Structures are given as structure tokens and as C-alpha cells.
Amino acid sequence: MRHRNAPFGRTLCAMVTPFMSAGTLDLDGAARLAARLVAGGCDGLVLNGTTGESPTTTDAEKRELIAAVRSAVGDAVPLVAGVGTADTRHTIELTLAAEKAGADGALVVTPYYSRPQQAAVEAHFLQVANASDLPLMLYDIPGRTGTRIAPSTMIRLAAHPRIIAVKDCSYDFLGIQKVLAETELAYYAGCDEHILPLYAVGAAGCVSTIANVVPGEVAGILAAFDAGDTARAAELQSRVTPLIEAMMASDLPGTVTAKALLNALGLPAGPVRTPLLTADAETTADLLVRYRALVPNG
Template sequence: MYFGQVLTAMVTPFDQHGDIDFNATRNLVNHLIANGSEGLVVAGTTGESPTLTTEEKLDLFSFVAKTANGRVPVLAGTGSNNTKASIDLTQQAEKTGIDGIMLVTPYYNKPSQEGLFQHFQAIAQSTVLPVMLYNIPGRSAVGLSAQTTVRLSKVPNIVAVKEASGDLDAVTNIISQTTDDFTLYTGEDSLTLPTLAVGGAGVVSVSSHIIGNEMQDMITSYKNGNVQQAASIHQSILPIMKAMFAQPSPSPLKEALNMQGVMVGNVRLPMIPLNEEERRTLQQILQSHLQKVS
């Protein structure tokens, strides 16, 4: 299933007390839709999902779905390392008006490939919603192999994967061995263009909060056969992509949004804000980019 070519893994705005700021969330959703995002992923890692309660997640799903109001699909992060808890959250999320769910590979308990298959299959079979798998071994300590992804693609409502392993060979194998209605997105911003080159559909992005329109232009240029133009855009936006991960995410991203007047507040512990030196470096990179595009 194709959700668009640029999806944004959305931050969760917090107020000065550390609670979800729903006014800021509304502004952020509208900002993203106006600036290149064709889909929103809510309560993923970028949304600080480990620090959100179940009640907060459900409130957020409902609010974002209502705010988006059908303009773009909204996918809810309902995955965890507890299959039963993921099923329970997924079934509650169904009632919030979201358009699909994203399931991260179970972290910390390190299941086998067969365990991963059964985990994802059980959650998918518990819901009518379309499912996007999310493979991110750098955060989960276990990776979803290409073979297991291909096997899971045969589960009727498992329709896409966000592949953040950085392994273009695995990406190629998944694309070549799945049907055309199974969609692969990269979860690595800087690998968007290489992923397109081997047959990927687009990106579930962090940097698109800041450079969504540029990422749209890059992908569209590539798909229209303007490979040199796409490469030029990639080169110009790579410093922004790198800056978003220069410190643990989403701290740089939230700081960048606040700098640009899209107020999203601070991060929750155990994440911490940027220090003064990190903030200055980020500001210089943002200003340099603005000068190049103006």
C-alpha cells in the first residue's frame, strides 16, 4: 500500500509542564501538511513514544487523526516488545480514526526470526488496519531479516515496511521478492535517494519537519528522470539531515523547529535539550541552508 512518498515521523509537542501541548500539535500537523508531508506517523521514536503513557498515545492518535481530517493518512505507532500489549493498544487505536499502524521490531528481549514473524503476524491478525513494519536494529538490538520481511508481506494487511537498517542489499532483496502492492520506505533520511534507485517508494522522515518540500522535490525529480537535479538537492540538504541526528533524536529536531517558530517545546527525560554550543552549531547549519535556498 502506498501512503505517499514523504511521510513524517512526527515529534510530540510538550508544554512547559511536560504535558502534551495539543494546540502546538494542531499547528505542527498543519505545518507538516503545508510543507511536503503526505502522511504522518504518530508516537514513533521521534514522537518520544517510550515516554508516552497508553492514555497519552490514544489521545494523540485521536487528536492528530481529527486534525488531519482525511488530508493525509495517519499511522499510529502501536508496536512494542510485548505482543499482547501491542494487540491491546492496536485494537484501542482502531477506534481513534487513524488510517494504519506502524509496528517496531521488539526491543530488549531479542526474539528469533520466527519469534519476530509470529509477533507481527499476531498483531496484524488482531486488526483490520493496514500495517507498516518498522525495522530499526540500531534501536531494537535485533533486526528483521529480508527473508522474514518477505514472509510477513504475505500476511494480507501487512502492506509496507519502514526499513532503517541502512542495508541497501536487504532493501533490494525485499523489493525484488515482494509483490508490487507491498511498499518499502527507507527510515534513513540520507539514504532516500539510494533507496529510490533500487526501487523504494520514499521515506518515513525526521528531517521532513524542516525540509519536507526539498525532499518532495528531490524524489519527484528522481522519479521524473531528472537524476542530476535529484542528486544536487540531496547534496544541498544532506547537512540538515545529518544535523538532525548530531545529538540523540529528537532533541536537535525540536530545537530546530522552535528556532523556526514552529513551537514544540522540550524533550522528556531521559532525552535532554541541546547545550549552548550544540544549539549554536545547529543554528549555523540552518542559517547556511536558508542562505543557499533563498
């Protein structure tokens, strides 16, 4: 299997944004968490994404987070900054700010709520790509945005030299394989249950939420596959499935469950911002049980 190049690394974590107990940005905590993730097996980080609570952080906080994490992990670790909004002009502003703050790439989600037609989706991404020198990772997550990036649209967008990657949460394996066959786009699994399946058909890696707590286990899945031990890779994917289910398939967003588990482990996270609500004690206890099954001494 020939894998696509991995322009932003292979094992990326969709990092939470740590807050202080009062709800303000915890830059020291963010730096410590980022360093831990890199030491634990992540070779790239996604900041200010969905898991990073981008809808409730200010533009200034987004810039400060990028700068703090860049200082903590150095220049060798790719940082992809979430810049997507429902407004093309605002998205361009965030892209330019992320570039100035030290990001290596921009994660651009399909404009949400207004449900643009495919021609408008394509025009949006092209305007953002033309606005700065940052390479783009398109974020296809129709369950949140209400609008798909159609495979035909993705194939056309791939012709732009700065549109180089996709974070995929489309749940459309046929469409993904069509785009992989016809473009050089680097696909990243955005759903943790798809880490191995997408990698097996030629994806570049993953952007993982559960990597906030088990970075080594996530990296191990891809490493086993690269080593030719597909049985081991399947075993490792199966081992993390109970944690994926608890963190990503419950009624709670991954941000809530990731922060609950990080807090329980004494790691930087802090509260979530409203409208999200903190996980209750029962949920946190269940998360800990599943975590300990994977990392008994962690």
C-alpha cells in the same frame, strides 16, 4: 523505474510530539505542526514513533495525539501510528486503540530487549496483523531493537494481506533489494541519508525526521526523481546532507535535535522528556546555521 505503490503517501514525516513547558501534551501545538507539515509537502505523517518519544508517552496520550492530528489534517492525509512495544499483548492493545482513534496504519517495531529469534519475530507480527483491520508498516531498526527482521522473514510476512509496508533502518541494501524483488512491500527509507538511494531502487518514499523542519526540501528530492531529473534529485539530497549529519549523526537523538531546531524557529515542539535532555545552546546555534543554509528566508 517502476515504483511500488505508496499506501501511506510518499513523503512522510516522523513527527515530534509537542509538549508544553511543564512537560504535558500540547495538542494545539501538535495540530498546528501537523498542518504546517502537510502544507509544506508531507503527504503522510507518522505519529507516536521514535521521534515522537513513544517510550515516554502514555497510552492515553498516544490516542489523544492521533485524534488531534486527525482533526487538524482531515481524512485525506494518511496517519500511521507507532504501536510497537516489547510486549505482543500491549502492542495489540495499542493497535486497536490507534484504529479507534483514527489511524490509517500501524507502525510496528521489532520487539526489543528480549531479542526474540526469527520465528518469534514472525509470530509477533502475525499476531498483531491478525488483531485488527489496520494495515501494518513493519519497522526494521536493529540498531535500536537488537534484532533484525531477516529478509527471509520479511518475504514470508509479505504474504499477509495487512502487512504492506516497511520503514527501513537496517542499512542492508542487498537485503532490501532482495525483498523488493520478491514482494510487493512498500519500502520507506527511515534514515534520511537513504531517501534518494532507496527511492532509486524502487522504494515507495521515506519516513523522515528532518522533514519536521524542511518538509519541502525532502519532498523535492523525490519529486525531482519522479520528474526524471536524477541529477537534480542528487543535488537536493546533497544539499540536505549537512543538516542530516547535524540532526541524525551526532551524539544526540533526532528527537532532541528536531525539537531544538523547531523551538529555535518558534514552532511547536517544547521540551523532550527524560531520560532525553534538551540540546545545548551551541548545538542549537549550529543547527540554525545549517537550516539557514537551506532555507535562508524560512
